[in-house]
Every structure is written in structure tokens, then in C-alpha cells.
Amino acid sequence: MTTATLTIDLDALAANWRALDAASDPGVETAAVIKANGYGLDSGRVARTLARAGARKFFVAVAEEAAAIRQALGPGPEICVFSGHGPGDTDMIHDLHLVPMLNSIDQMLRHVEALPGHDFGVQLDTGMNRLGMEPAEWAALREIALGQNIQLIMSHLACADDPDHPMNSQQLQVFNEITQGCDVPRSLSATGGILLGPDYHFDVTRPGIGLYGGQPFEQAQPVAHLNLPVIQIRDVEPGETVGYGNSWTAARPSRIATVSAGYADGIHRIMAPRTQGYANGVPCPVVGRISMDLITFDVTDLDEDPLEIELLNAQQTVDDLADAAGTIGYEILTALGGRYRRRYVSS
Known part of the structure; x- marks a missing residue:
């Protein structure tokens, strides 16, 4: 056989999730980010492995990614959509029981009009200027949102892979200020944020690259x-x-x-x-x-x-290859092509 073999160690994947879960206090829920087809490793298999390890909340980038995960997991686990409720997403959000992380006033209006009473989350921008409601938008909508079926309030750190970067504490301060008094679970940290310590953990963490063996989680097992x-x-x-x-x-x-x-x-x-x-x-x-x-x-x-x-x-590791290519481990993983013969191994 002249096809290269990509072997995915599902035990290592589960061990990485458990290690990142253990890095937080017992009251913190550890979710899992399995966007981009589980970082290129097959979102269905990844989801089942992590669910067996204990994950009950999953994050994807866009609603279409959730279909394979819902099929793999069944109706119980929660699947959140970072991109929110876009045009054309209503049927998928309803039929697949998704939780869109609403990013704007327009998305909030679309959601409550199309799916009144349906669960949602809110993503806030705390300085990354990529996705999320600006603090002024959130202030205008806050009481309306909190009166609906809001499940989570989140933001995203721009520089968490650099522990000494002042942006981390700046975003933490903003997130605390604009969510103060909200009796709703909050989430700020992906892999890098978990490693910054308990001040950044809040109620839900969202590890991604660390699950798959990448930096900044130096203790990660290669997957x-x-x-x-x-x-x-x-x-x-x-x-x-x-x-x-x-x-x-x-x-x-x-x-x-x-x-x-x-x-x-x-x-x-x-x-x-x-x-x-x-x-x-x-x-x-x-x-x-x-x-x-x-x-x-x-x-x-x-x-x-x-x-x-x-x-x-x-x-x-993927990060060694990334260094050689002048890129990051995320890109190496998600670029692994479709020609490989894939082997999934676990004990």
C-alpha cells in the first residue's frame, strides 16, 4: 500500500481532555471545541471519545458542522455555535437543538423572532475585535437577553498563548465588568486561558488545540x-x-x-x-x-x-512541523489531507 497512514490516538485525546479538566476547579465545566471536523481528525469520532471521557458541552464554528456531531452523540449533549444565528441557520438550530452564541443585535433579533423560547448564548467582544457584541451593544440588550433562555455568556482571549501579555488581564477586567451581576454561566478561556489560572476559568472552559496535542499545553500527549x-x-x-x-x-x-x-x-x-x-x-x-x-x-x-x-x-509534533513551516500547529492539523488511510486506535 502506497497511501500514507494517519493514526489518531483516541486514548491520548481523552487523556488531554481529562488533564485540562483537572486543571480547573471541580465546579468548572470543561467543554470541548471540535470545529473544523475535529481539527481535521473526524468530529464524530472525536466527539464520541470526549463524551466518554466526560465532556457534555461542545463548540463548533458554524451550524453546518453540528450535524455530524449530533448524529454521533444523540440528543443529550449541548452543541454551541460560535458564529451565532446567521441567515439560513434557523432550521438547523431548531432541528439539531443547537445553542447559537449570538454576536450582534441583528442576530439577537433574528433569533428571538424566528425561534422564540429557544436556548441561546451571547458572545461579547472584550478587545479582540473579531466576533461578539461591543460593550455598548451588550448594555443596550443585556436586560432583554437575561430575560430570555440565555445559557452562556462568553468572550475570547486574543493573547492567551503568551501568559505575560497585558492583553490577558485587560480582557479579564473588561469581561468581569460587563458581566457583573449576570446570573448566567460565563466562559472566557480556551486552552491558553485554562493555563493562565483560576481567575480566567469562570464556569465553563473551552479547550481546543490542547486536546489534539498542540501548544500552549506543553504536557499534551501527541494525538x-x-x-x-x-x-x-x-x-x-x-x-x-x-x-x-x-x-x-x-x-x-x-x-x-x-x-x-x-x-x-x-x-x-x-x-x-x-x-x-x-x-x-x-x-x-x-x-x-x-x-x-x-x-x-x-x-x-x-x-x-x-x-x-x-x-x-x-x-x-505538530508544533515542530509548524515551526518549520512558519505557521502554527492548528494549521498543520486542519490541513492534513483526505488521501491518508486513517487509523483510530484506543485500548
Whole structure:
């Protein structure tokens, strides 16, 4: 088989949720963010795993993402929609029993007119200037909202992955001020906010990237493992080149392994000069350019020719690949392509 294998460790996923849950006081509910198809790992399987671990509240980006999760979980768990109640969302919100996080006066009006009595939450902007009601909008709607079936008031931290950034305390202060006296569960923290400490936890936390093995949760267990099958191995003499553009020239007699994967599979072309794979724990650098379907590795220092090269493992995480590509672990995970043979493992 020449298809690369993406292995998803569901036990590690559950362990990461439990660890982040334990980082908060017992009275804090730990939800789970499973937008973007569970960060690219299959939202249905992710949801079932996290529900078994204890999660009962889930967050998605848009209403359409909730269908697979509701099918996987059944009617009990709560599914909240960050983008709120947009045009055309009414039937999905009603039929799938979703909780839209309303972001504006327009969304509030749409929701109460289309689905009177239906649960909702409110997202407030505390300085990120992305989604949510401005403090003045919230002040105008606050008493109306609190008189309806409001389930949650939330905001989102812009700089939580930098614990010393002054924006964190600034947003915390604003959130406390504009929600003071609201007898409604509140939520401010995703993974980074949980790690900032109990002042940021409120009633509900919403871990996302930390569940999937990414920073800033340094104790996270790796969830995604990627093995690339070797198609061919060749000898290259000093002075010979490898790949498009003659971008790598052999300085010694070399053994070059060509594997089945490339930028069509989410292995970004830009990362080639700073990326390596592993075979039996030995690093094997990428040589030449990453192409659409193929990558070449220098396996000269191995004792024997490998059958596959590991790209994601305990030695090289999604954040290591992200550093090589000049991006973040979120992008690496969500870019993993559809050609992989996927294996879901648990005890």
C-alpha cells in the first residue's frame, strides 16, 4: 500500500481532555471545541471519545458542522455555535437543538423572532475585535437577553498563548465588568486561558488545540501520528541533484528514499529545508523540494533501508512541523489531507 497512514490516538485525546479538566476547579465545566471536523481528525469520532471521557458541552464554528456531531452523540449533549444565528441557520438550530452564541443585535433579533423560547448564548467582544457584541451593544440588550433562555455568556482571549501579555488581564477586567451581576454561566478561556489560572476559568472552559496535542499545553500527549510509505530508494553520487529546481546537491554518496505524500496532503512545501522524518528513531532530513505527491528523505545514515518514514510522532509534533513551516500547529492539523488511510486506535 502506497497511501500514507494517519493514526489518531483516541486514548491520548481523552487523556488531554481529562488533564485540562483537572486543571480547573471541580465546579468548572470543561467543554470541548471540535470545529473544523475535529481539527481535521473526524468530529464524530472525536466527539464520541470526549463524551466518554466526560465532556457534555461542545463548540463548533458554524451550524453546518453540528450535524455530524449530533448524529454521533444523540440528543443529550449541548452543541454551541460560535458564529451565532446567521441567515439560513434557523432550521438547523431548531432541528439539531443547537445553542447559537449570538454576536450582534441583528442576530439577537433574528433569533428571538424566528425561534422564540429557544436556548441561546451571547458572545461579547472584550478587545479582540473579531466576533461578539461591543460593550455598548451588550448594555443596550443585556436586560432583554437575561430575560430570555440565555445559557452562556462568553468572550475570547486574543493573547492567551503568551501568559505575560497585558492583553490577558485587560480582557479579564473588561469581561468581569460587563458581566457583573449576570446570573448566567460565563466562559472566557480556551486552552491558553485554562493555563493562565483560576481567575480566567469562570464556569465553563473551552479547550481546543490542547486536546489534539498542540501548544500552549506543553504536557499534551501527541494525538496525530503520520507514517509515510517508501516507494523507492536510490543511490545518489556526489554532485547529483534531487527534486525540482536542483535545489539539493549531494555532498557525499547518499541513499535517498522517496515517500508517498506531499503538499496535497497538507505537508507544506515551505517546510522542506527545516524538516526531517524518523526511521527507527533516527532523524532523516528532507532533501530537495516537497512536491504535490512525493517527498525525498536522506536515509544514508540508517543501518538498513526503511519501509516507511515517520513525520509526526513523539519526537516531532505538530508544533515542530509548524515551526518549520512558519505557521502554527492548528494549521498543520486542519490541513492534513483526505488521501491518508486513517487509523483510530484506543485500548
